[in-house]
Amino acid sequence: MKLKEVINKIFLIEIFKGLFLTLRMLFSKSVTIQYPLERREVYDGFRGRHALVRDPFTENDKCIGCMRCSTVCPSRCIYIKREKRENKMVVVDYIIDASKCIYCAYCVEACPVCALVLTEDYEYSSYTRKELIFNKEQLLKNWDDFASKWKDDFYFNKFWQPPGINPSRWPKTKREQKPIPIRRFVEIKKEEKNESNN
Amino acid sequence: MQNKGITIKELTVNMGPQHPATHGVLRLVLELEGEIIKKCIPHIGYLHRGIEKLSEDLTYVQSLPLTDRVDYLSSMVNNEGFCVAIEKLMGIEVPERAKFIRTMMAEMARICSHLVWIATHALDIGAMTVFLYAMRDREELLEMFEMVTGARLTVSYPRVGGVRCDVNNRFLDKLYNFIEKFPKKVEEYETLIDRNRVWLKRTKGVGVITAQEAINWGLTGPTLRGSGVYYDVRKFFPYDAYDKVDFEVPVGKNGDVYDRYRCRMLEFRQSARIIKQCIEKLPEGPILADNALRIRMPESPLKIDKKDIIFEIYIEDKQIQEFIQKFTEVYASVEAPRGELGFYIICDDSSKPYRMRVRAPSFVHAGVLPKLCEGSLVADVIANIGSIDIVLGECDR
Numbered sequence: 001m002k003l004k005e006v007i008n009k010i011f012l013i014e015i016f017k018g019l020f021l022t023l024r025m026l027f028s029k030s031v032t033i034q035y036p037l038e039r040r041e042v043y044d045g046f047r048g049r050h051a052l053v054r055d056p057f058t059e060n061d062k063c064i065g066c067m068r069c070s071t072v073c074p075s076r077c078i079y080i081k082r083e084k085r086e087n088k089m090v091v092v093d094y095i096i097d098a099s100k101c102i103y104c105a106y107c108v109e110a111c112p113v114c115a116l117v118l119t120e121d122y123e124y125s126s127y128t129r130k131e132l133i134f135n136k137e138q139l140l141k142n143w144d145d146f147a148s149k150w151k152d153d154f155y156f157n158k159f160w161q162p163p164g165i166n167p168s169r170w171p172k173t174k175r176e177q178k179p180i181p182i183r184r185f186v187e188i189k190k191e192e193k194n195e196s197n198n
Numbered sequence: 199m200q201n202k203g204i205t206i207k208e209l210t211v212n213m214g215p216q217h218p219a220t221h222g223v224l225r226l227v228l229e230l231e232g233e234i235i236k237k238c239i240p241h242i243g244y245l246h247r248g249i250e251k252l253s254e255d256l257t258y259v260q261s262l263p264l265t266d267r268v269d270y271l272s273s274m275v276n277n278e279g280f281c282v283a284i285e286k287l288m289g290i291e292v293p294e295r296a297k298f299i300r301t302m303m304a305e306m307a308r309i310c311s312h313l314v315w316i317a318t319h320a321l322d323i324g325a326m327t328v329f330l331y332a333m334r335d336r337e338e339l340l341e342m343f344e345m346v347t348g349a350r351l352t353v354s355y356p357r358v359g360g361v362r363c364d365v366n367n368r369f370l371d372k373l374y375n376f377i378e379k380f381p382k383k384v385e386e387y388e389t390l391i392d393r394n395r396v397w398l399k400r401t402k403g404v405g406v407i408t409a410q411e412a413i414n415w416g417l418t419g420p421t422l423r424g425s426g427v428y429y430d431v432r433k434f435f436p437y438d439a440y441d442k443v444d445f446e447v448p449v450g451k452n453g454d455v456y457d458r459y460r461c462r463m464l465e466f467r468q469s470a471r472i473i474k475q476c477i478e479k480l481p482e483g484p485i486l487a488d489n490a491l492r493i494r495m496p497e498s499p500l501k502i503d504k505k506d507i508i509f510e511i512y513i514e515d516k517q518i519q520e521f522i523q524k525f526t527e528v529y530a531s532v533e534a535p536r537g538e539l540g541f542y543i544i545c546d547d548s549s550k551p552y553r554m555r556v557r558a559p560s561f562v563h564a565g566v567l568p569k570l571c572e573g574s575l576v577a578d579v580i581a582n583i584g585s586i587d588i589v590l591g592e593c594d595r
Contacts (some may be wrong), residue, residue, distance in 0.1 A: 014393040022327055023390050029332050043341075045348040045363075080339040098338040104354045118348075158348065163363025164485040 045158030047103045047118040050096045050134055051143035056181050061140060062115035065091040069107035069116055077101045094139060098124075098132040108159040110172040117157045119146040121182035147182045208236060211576075217275050222590030224564065226579065228571075234417045235579070238571040240564050246594040251432045258284050258358060261551065266352040268556060271314050274307035274353050275534045282437050283530035283541035288358075290437070290490060292510045295483045296360040301439040302476040303346075303470040304532075306373070309380070310339050311535035312462050312469075314370045319459070320391055323400050328387050333447035335383050335526075338376055345369050359490025374477050379468050384466045390462075399593060401456040405570040405582040408453055415566045420461040420538030420560050421586050425453030431533040443475045455585040462587075522549035536560055536587050560593040 008014065033040050042048075052061040063080075070078040075142035081093040105118050119142065126132055134142065147155070156179040161167070167175050214225040216467045223244035229237040249268060253261040265280045266273040278300055285292060292300075317332035340350040346365055347353040355362050407415070412425040422429055430447040432440040448464035450457030531540035537559025546552040563586040570582045 008393075009395075012393070018327075018390045018394065021386060028418075031337070040341075043345045046344060047348040072260065074256055074263050092573075102263055102266075103349060103352065105348060106260070143581075154232070159364060162363040166486065166488075167486065169486075 027187065042120045043110070043123065044120070046113075046122065047105050047121045049119050049121040049124045050098060050101070050139060051117050051119050051121075051146055051148070052136065052139040053115055053117055054140050054147075061091075061094070061136065062113050062168060063091050063094055063106060063114070063171065064113055065089050066112060068110045068112065072106045072110040075100050075102045078107060088158055091136075094136045096134045096139065098134055102168055104176070108157060109162065111160075111174075112161045113173050114177045118159070119147070121146045130159050146180045150182050153182060155182050156180070158185075206231075207580065213579065220590075221318060221585055221588060222593075223538050224583070224588070224590055224593075225285045226567070226571075228576065228579070230576065233575050235571050235576065237576060238568040238579070239410070239594040240567050240589065242561075242564055244594065245590045249595045250554050250556060253551055255550065255551055261354070261554070262356075262358070263354045265556075266354055268558065268595055269534060269536065269539070269560070269589050270351060271589055272311040272535045273351060274303050274355060275532060276312075276539065277354060277356045278304050278438070279530065279532040279534070279539045282532060283528055283543055284358045286530045287528040287543060287545060288489075290359040290487050292360055292413055292487055293484045294439075294481050296485045296487075297439040298442075298476050299361050299482050299485065300356055301363055301443065302373075302473050303343075303353075303361075304438070305447075305476070306342065307473045308469050308535045309466060310336055310343075312466055313339075315462065315535075315587045316387060316459075319581075320586075321388075322580045322584050324396065325391050328390050328427075331383070331386055331390075335380070341372055342369060342376070345372070346415075357486060357490060360484070360486035364485050370477055373473065377473050377477075381467055384463060388463060396595075398456070400581055401459060401579075401585075402454060403452075404455045404574065404578045405585060406452065406454045407566070407570060411569070412453065416562045417566060417567065418539065418562070419533065419535070420458055420465060421537060421563055421566075423448065424450035424458030424461045424585075426451050429539050431531055435484050435531065437530070437532060439476065440472075442479065443472050445472050446581075455581050458585045474495075510555050531557065534559060536589065536592070537563065544560070556595055558592045558595060560588040560590070561595075564586050564593050 016172050018174040050065060054060070055062050065080055065082045067080060068078055070076070077097040079093075080091060080099075081095075083092050103118065107116055108118055121142070124132075124142075156177075160174065160177055161170065201252075209230045211228045211230055212225065213228055214220045215223040217224075220226070225241040225244070226239075227239040227241065228235050241320040247267065249264050253264055256264070262277060262280060268276045277429065284290075313336040315321055315334040317336075318331040320326075320328035320332075344350050345354040346369055381421045385493060407417075407425055409425045409427050412422050417425075418429070418431075426449055428447060428449050431437075433447055444467045448461050448468065450461050526546075527542070529540055529542045531538050533539075538557065539559060540557030542553075542555040542557065543551050544553040566586065567579075567582065570586070571579050574582075
């Protein structure tokens with residue numbers, strides 16, 4: 001026991017063991033991602049930049065102004081302006097203060113018509129705070145930005161219907177929500193543009 | 199003191215709040231005589247966000263994302279603790295599957311948090327390679343958190359009465375693969391520092407606290423177990439699925455920095471064991487209790503009416519009122535990576551807590567710093583701060 005300790009002390013065994021480990025790492029596969037050049041895969045349901053879903057058929061947002069999102073929001077960063085026009089409530093403006101948001105996605109879960117979504121887009125830093133206050137147009141633009149990059153033809157956010165939870169807990173429209181077509185919508189738009197150009 | 203015309207004075211040094219080795223914004227006022235510390239006064243409060251007061255203004259469901267921010271390195275355990283307290287208050291029975299998922303995720307958070315601890319602790323003492331290896335492994339775990347919960351750090355994953363979304367097989371496979379390899383990775387860190395003579399000199403016999411003193415100071419978690427006290431909330435007051443899995447509680451002997459380090463290194467392996475068992479035993483079934491609190495989702499969504507919302511709040515109030523006759527206050531604690539994390543909630547007849555108090559282990563551990571540091575060298579302060587593993591976000595709340 002004593003001899004072993006002496007040998008250890010003289011020949012720096014434990015230090016060389018550590019150095020051997022670090023040397024071995026030199027020949028293993030690198031785990032570093034060179035960020036701006038390459039990006040890692042973002043999983044479905046990542047809670048990123050906010051967007052209002054643009055309905056592919058009506059070309060408009062789906063918000064009905066029920067105020068559920070702004071009621072449930074823990075940081076109170078959702079402001080909805082409503083007006084009564086012809087005996088009907090109309091959403092005039094929909095503002096999300098992204099600099100106040102804590103990205104809990106409670107609003108997405110509470111929305112009965114799946115109008116709101118936290119997209120998988122995570123690159124939206126800005127130089128001014130004003131740019132982080134999204135109004136209705138900006139939120140719809142966020143959706144267009146995101147939809148043009150989305151890999152599939154359809155989009156369905158995980159938090160619209162959290163998997164595993166009994167569907168009876170959701171309102172009817174939420175229960176029957178179908179994936180939203182994306183590619184087709186984008187293509188239709190492109191065709192229209194081409195036609196108008198011609 | 200006068201000695202041959204030379205005046206010897208005590209020197210007061212401010213360590214922090216911007217010192218990188220204080221793990222956040224801890225300020226220590228050290229009174230030195232030469233290099234020996236005569237007095238050490240910790241100053242906290244630089245990261246106070248008023249989470250306890252804020253939660254009085256939010257409903258129980260809304261307060262949950264706030265608990266993410268209490269201890270941001272292991273937000274999952276914080277959420278779990280809050281949910282356990284509310285469930286105890288309202289008598290909600292969590293389904294079996296949800297319990298296992300929660301246990302699994304909490305142990306993932308424990309590994310995450312301990313990895314940050316070993317990374318920063320080793321970096322403070324001078325071993326940089328461990329930092330890189332630990333961050334490499336943590337990245338994989340964070341990725342798995344993102345897969346299930348949608349966020350890497352502030353997960354808000356559990357729900358009062360269950361969990362938020364179900365886990366899928368892809369996730370379980372990935373986690374199982376990681377856990378299979380993980381004990382080998384822990385061995386890697388140990389190869390680098392466990393027998394390293396510099397490490398031993400910096401940690402052995404430094405910051406000694408005896409078992410009796412540790413109990414008197416109210417220490418919990420690995421900091422207490424390093425002194426040889428067998429106490430773990432998971433074993434003594436089992437919550438979630440901890441009574442259904444098999445694990446050991448590693449206990450130290452001498453109560454110095456090295457023993458606390460050993461305790462946490464062994465906890466890595468126990469956590470891996472718990473996760474493995476959870477994956478194997480994961481039962482089928484629902485993930486949310488029937489009487490769980492809803493987040494404002496009444497029926498008939500197309501009616502744009504303020505009444506709906508008021509009605510929903512009313513329902514939530516009523517659900518709480520039913521249980522008010524049984525309890526008016528509740529204390530529930532969980533074993534956070536740092537120690538015993540308790541939530542004390544006083545409930546009145548609204549859907550908001552009357553008072554919420556967080557018993558944060560970091561706060562108690564920051565108080566023991568003078569005891570550990572006084573009489574030792576300045577360099578040992580760094581080792582001591584590292585070994586009690588405080589997060590100032592939790593300390594100040």
